Amino acid sequence: MKVHGAAALLLVAGLLAGCGSSSSDEAGGPVEITWWHGQVETQAKVIEELAADYNEAHPDVKITPAVGTTNVDDMLQKVQAVLAGGKAPDIAYMYGTWMPHLAKNPTVYDLTATVKAPEFGWDDFWPSERAVSEVDGKVVGVPAVVDNLGVIYNKKLFDAAGLEYPDEDWTWDDFRAAARKLTRDGVYGTAYPVTGTEDTVWRFWPMIWQQGGAIVTPDGRKPAFNTPQAAQALGLWSAMARQDKSVYLDQNGEKFLPLFQSGKVGMIIAGPWALLDIIDHKIEYGVQVLPGYNGNHETIAGPDNWVVFDNGSRRAKAAADFLTWLTRPEQDARWTLGLGNLPIRKATTELPAYEKFVKDIPDMDVFTANLDNAKQARPHLPAYPEFSEKVGDAISEALVGGTPPQEALATAATEAGTVLGRAR
Numbered sequence: 001m002k003v004h005g006a007a008a009l010l011l012v013a014g015l016l017a018g019c020g021s022s023s024s025d026e027a028g029g030p031v032e033i034t035w036w037h038g039q040v041e042t043q044a045k046v047i048e049e050l051a052a053d054y055n056e057a058h059p060d061v062k063i064t065p066a067v068g069t070t071n072v073d074d075m076l077q078k079v080q081a082v083l084a085g086g087k088a089p090d091i092a093y094m095y096g097t098w099m100p101h102l103a104k105n106p107t108v109y110d111l112t113a114t115v116k117a118p119e120f121g122w123d124d125f126w127p128s129e130r131a132v133s134e135v136d137g138k139v140v141g142v143p144a145v146v147d148n149l150g151v152i153y154n155k156k157l158f159d160a161a162g163l164e165y166p167d168e169d170w171t172w173d174d175f176r177a178a179a180r181k182l183t184r185d186g187v188y189g190t191a192y193p194v195t196g197t198e199d200t201v202w203r204f205w206p207m208i209w210q211q212g213g214a215i216v217t218p219d220g221r222k223p224a225f226n227t228p229q230a231a232q233a234l235g236l237w238s239a240m241a242r243q244d245k246s247v248y249l250d251q252n253g254e255k256f257l258p259l260f261q262s263g264k265v266g267m268i269i270a271g272p273w274a275l276l277d278i279i280d281h282k283i284e285y286g287v288q289v290l291p292g293y294n295g296n297h298e299t300i301a302g303p304d305n306w307v308v309f310d311n312g313s314r315r316a317k318a319a320a321d322f323l324t325w326l327t328r329p330e331q332d333a334r335w336t337l338g339l340g341n342l343p344i345r346k347a348t349t350e351l352p353a354y355e356k357f358v359k360d361i362p363d364m365d366v367f368t369a370n371l372d373n374a375k376q377a378r379p380h381l382p383a384y385p386e387f388s389e390k391v392g393d394a395i396s397e398a399l400v401g402g403t404p405p406q407e408a409l410a411t412a413a414t415e416a417g418t419v420l421g422r423a424r
Contacts, residue, residue: 030060031318036068036089038075043339050334054325061318068092076101079309083107088309090319093144096132096303097198100380103135109308111139114320120327124345128301128374135380141305142323143344145336147271148301148374149203150367151175151291155284157182157266166288168297172207172236175267175291179246182266189246190267191256192237194399196392198385199253202300202378203269204395207233209376210296216379221420225391226413234398234405241399249400271302272367276340279361287363289370301374303344333357342368383423390416 037047044067051063068089069078076098082088088107102108115122115133122130129143151166158165161181166174179189193199205215211229216222241247248265250256257274259265261281268274269290278285289297306326308319325331329345333353336343340361343349349368358365381387394412397403 030062031314032062032064033091033315033319033322034089035063035065035322036075036079036092037065038068038072038093040067046335046338050326050331054322061322063322083309088311090309090311090315091323092307092309094141094305094307096305097378097384099132099135099140099305100384101382102307103138103140103380104382107309108140109310109316109320111142111308111320111323112137114324115139115142117324120324121345121347124347126301126346126371126374128371128377129303129344131377132301132303133305141307142327144304144306146301146303146342146344146371147273148299148342148367148370149206149269149271149290150299150370151267151288152260152270152274152278153267153286153288154260154263154265155286157187157263161266165286166291168289169295170288170291172233172291172293176236176240176244176246179240179267180244183244183246186264188248188259188265189244190240190269191248191250191259191265192241192269192399193250193253193256194396195251195253196389196396197253198388198392200392200395201388202302204233204391205378206290206298206300207293209298209300210290210293212296216381216420220379220381221424223387223413223416223420225416226409228406230409231406234395234409237395238398238402238405242402247399251400272340272342272364275361275364285363287366289366289373297373298375299370299373300376300378301371342371381420381423383419386419387416390419 035051037044039047047065051065054063055061069075072093075092075094079088079092094102114120125143126146129146133139133141133143153166155165163178163181166178182189192203208215208225208230211233213227213229214224217224237247241249248256248259256265256268257270257277260268261278261283263283290299306323308316308323310316326335327344329348329351332344332348333351337348337353337357343354348354378384390412394408398405398408
C-alpha cells in the first residue's frame with residue numbers, strides 16, 4: 001500500500017511523454033513499452049537499470065521508464081485522464097485498493113493467462129498478494145510491493161520501564177498494559193494516526209478479523225463491521241487514549257514516526273517501510289507480530305501492483321512478458337530488497353541477497369514471516385475508498401471526540417451502507 005524506501009514518496013514532475021503508439025511498433029520494429037513507475041531518486045535509478053538490462057537482453061523490445069505523476073496518490077487519476085485522450089502507458093504502478101475499480105475498465109489487460117503459466121510461479125507469491133491482484137477471477141495486476149503491519153518497539157524504553165519484550169503470543173490486553181507502563185516522563189506508550197483516512201482504518205481491520213468478524217457481508221452489499229467484537233476493539237483504543245492517556249493521537253499522520261524515532265513513543269503499529277529511518281536515527285528497536293485475540297495474530301497486507309493497459313496485442317504481450325521477467329526472484333531482489341522492501345515472492349528468501357538483507361535490517365525477517373498472518377484482503381469494492389472514510393471518521397470520533405465506540409460504529413455502518421447502496 002505504501003511506496004517505500006521509508007515512507008510515502010513525493011515525486012518529481014510527471015513525465016507524460018511516450019504514451020502513444022510508436023512508428024517502430026506499427027512498422028514491426030522493436031515494440032516500445034512505456035513504464036510509469038512512480039519512483040524517484042534511488043528507486044528510479046534501480047528501475048532504469050532494470051529496464052536497461054531487459055532492453056539489452058531483448059533487442060526486440062524497448063522499455064522506457066517514466067515517473068508518470070507528481071505523486072503516486074494521483075496515478076489512477078492521471079491514467080484515467082490519458083485514457084480519455086486515447087493514450088495510456090503500457091504499465092503503471094497502482095495501489096492495491098484500486099484493483100476493483102480497474103477491473104471494470106476494458107482497457108486493463110487481463111493477466112490471468114500470464115500468471116497461470118508454469119514459468120511465472122504464481123503460487124510462489126503470498127496469498128494476500130494474489131487476493132488483491134485477482135478480482136472476480138480476473139488478474140488485474142501483478143505484485144510490485146508488499147508490506148504488512150506489526151509492532152515496532154523501542155527496546156531501551158522497555159528496559160527503562162522494567163518491561164519484558166513482547167513475544168509472539170501477546171494479547172491486546174498485554175499491549176494496553178505495556179503502553180500504560182511506557183507512558184511516563186514525556187513518553188507515550190504508543191500512537192495512532194487519526195486522520196480518518198485509510199491509514200487510520202487499515203490498523204483497525206485486523207482486530208475484527210482476529211475475532212472472526214468481517215468488513216462486509218459475503219455478497220458485498222452490506223457492512224458487517226458493526227458488532228460487539230468491533231466495539232470492544234475500538235473501545236480498547238478509546239480507553240487507552242482517553243483514560244490511560246497512553247496514546248499519542250496523530251491528527252495529520254505525519255508526527256508519530258518522527259516521535260518514535262526521537263524516543264518519545266514506545267511502540268508503533270507500522271510496517272517494514274519504517275525500519276530504515278529508525279535505523280538512521282539509531283533507535284534500538286525490535287519487531288513483533290500484532291497482539292491477538294484468542295491466539296489469532298492476523299494482520300493486513302498492503303500490496304501494490306503493476307497494471308498493464310491494452311495498447312494492442314503486441315504491446316500488451318510484450319508488457320506481460322516483461323513483468324514475468326521483472327518479478328522473478330533475481331530481479332525481485334534488486335527491486336525490493338535493494339530498497340528496503342519485503343520480497344514479493346517466497347523464492348527470493350532463498351537467495352544470498354535476502355540473507356544479507358535481513359542481516360543489514362534487523363528483524364525484517366519478522367515482517368517477512370508475518371506475511372503468513374495476512375490471510376484476508378480488504379473488500380473488492382469499487383466504492384471501498386468512500387466506505388473506508390466512514391469507518392475512519394468513526395475511529396477518529398471515538399478516540400479524539402469521545403463518542404462511545406458502539407455509537408460511532410453504528411453511525412459508520414449506516415453511512416457505509418448508504419455508500420454500498422449507491423454503488424449497486
